[in-house]
Amino acid sequence: MADIISCPSGLTGRIRGMRVREERVLADRKLAKSGGQVDELLSACWEDLLEAGPYAFADGRVDWGQVLQGDRFYALLQVRVLTYGPEYAFAVPCQNAACRARIDWELDLTQLPVRALSDTSRAAFMAGNRFETTLPDSGTRVRFKLLTGEDERRLPQLQRAAPEKLLSSVLAYRVQDVDGVDARDKRRFLEDLSLRDADFLVDEFDAVDCGVDTTLEVECPECLMRQEVELPFDRGFFLPGTQRTTRRRERSTSSPV
Template identity: 75%
Template sequence: MADVITCPSGLTGRVRGMKVREERVLADRKLAKSGGQVDELLAACWEETIDAGPYALGEGGKLELGKVLQGDRFFALLMVRALTYGPEYAFGVSCRNDSCRARIEWEIDLTKLPVRKLSEESRAAFVAENRFETTLPDAGKRVAFKLLTGEDERKLPAVQRSSPDKLLSAVLAYRVLEIDGVEPKTKRQFLEDLTMRDADFLVDEFDRVDCGVDTTIEIECPECFSTQEVDLPFDRGFFLPGPDRTARRKARSSSSPT
């Protein structure tokens, strides 16, 4: 089954659901470690580019997935999953209430998640040189930064592994292109010395000019009725059949003659 989708940036194309042969992509540990699974899945399921949006197509009119914004890639993956198994996605989490800790089973419609579109201003800046600027409120410094693409997705895990005790400053340093009055070699140290107010402001600026899907979901515990916000679970299990299908398979298997 295939469908036409329009990503947050305006990129429009025809995508299909996963086929059996894509199972090898999900099972490939090398691809998982290198961050290449998303590229492989999208390359397999992206059938046609109808409108390239802010992107320049490669040789033969091919969409270069490494140059596609992270928000577009994630949106496309959600739609591939919806086309594969249907829009409903069920997951479970534990209640955060220490006096409860019940298991919460929740289901959402992936096609109903709020989408943040890329503004015309952001599109122009991205197409020009992928450079955005803002001023830190406490430090008073002008900062230039970039939006993340597929190529960055592949590099970020290594960046994070290299500084497990300084994840925030490592990610900030990767996205920040330059800081007024700060030498490139001292950029990381400057970012580590930022006030948390400046760091939060900078992350908010990243989100303000970017596009993507809001994956923060409010759920309610059926036992204590407390509400909590959780992020949509996104791991290998996201691309596997839902619990209802798994239960039906188990039931069929147990009722089969031996």
């Protein structure tokens, strides 16, 4: 089954659901380590480019390394919907330390809010992917970029190298230059930012970006606490059969003899 989709930036094409041969992509540990699974999966399921949107693909074929993170996730979501349908069931632990019950939740993936790339952001992206803002506390102007597939591959490596500096690693990667700050001192400048400036900068990233809102509100069936969680995006997202097997095993072991 194939369908035509239009991504948040305007990138439009025909996609299909996954076939059995795509399971090797999901099981490839080398691809998982290099961050290449998403590119391989999208390349396999994208059948025809109808509109390039803001991208300048050299040979008329989609280069997923150039594609914005928001477009990539949206396309993956549609591949999953075409493969298994829009319903997605998952489980998360309750965030209430006094409870920690298991929350089983189900949602319709087609109902997740989607934010389109604005005309202003599209123009800035096409003009070199440079965005500008002024930090409220320091009054300093900084320029930053939107993340693409190439960035998606590199960021986890940087985060693994310095997990204790997760926020500063992300900021240093996305911020291209800072007024009055030498390139060699950029990381130090960002680590000395007030948390207000850091939060503002992350909000600015989100304000000009596009994509799917994956923050969900769920309710614990035990303590009734409502809490925000991120949509689980792991191997089970594309191979729900493994989740069913796990749930059956858990029910089996918990059943009275």
